Amino acid sequence: EPEVTQTPSHQVTQMGQEVILRCVPISNHLYFYWYRQILGQKVEFLVSFYNNEISEKSEIFDDQFSVERPDGSNFTLKIRSTKLEDSAMYFCASSERDSSYNEQFFGPGTRLTVL
């Protein structure tokens, strides 16, 4: 069964460094999402992406964050200058149609630790 994959599974970085989290969505899906979950807290929406542009983003998704689909398969989340409070689990998701129609399929997540 097709699934969303994410790399790396765990990333440790120093405060102020840039990180890029990678995702490979399900191949026939057109809508892509990033969420984060701080330890012990709820899953928070960051951004949705369709047709090579951001369709919606949350207040969390400030200028430090960016997303890109550099090729036909990868979907990346970049954090330019990481802060301690960026430490969280980051989940990528994809859906065949927009989220009003279809369920989103989630990847296993990347645990980001900022020291």
Added chain:
Amino acid sequence: SQQGEEDPQALSIQEGENATMNCSYKTSINNLQWYRQNSGRGLVHLILIRSNEREKHSGRLRVTLDTSKKSSSLLITASRAADTASYFCATTSYTGGFKTIFGAGTRLFVKA
């Protein structure tokens, strides 16, 4: 602001019993979804119910949606130890684009 909130926060039952989890939200929605998350793992989609639907079944799962009360419930029948996990409701609404908001979740523990 729109928010999905589950109750109870935690639920402990014996294997074979039914588990009911509730979710409330504040604004109009396009759909509501339930997800399961095992500790430290990814989210597994369980059921999506659209705003014009009232009930949906999938195996041992039954989801209801009452848009007049802005609430939903997830019933797991004949629970198993393997059902032990956190369960989240998530609502999708149009706010210029579609956004999905998760609740804080219910931690379910099924004792063998």
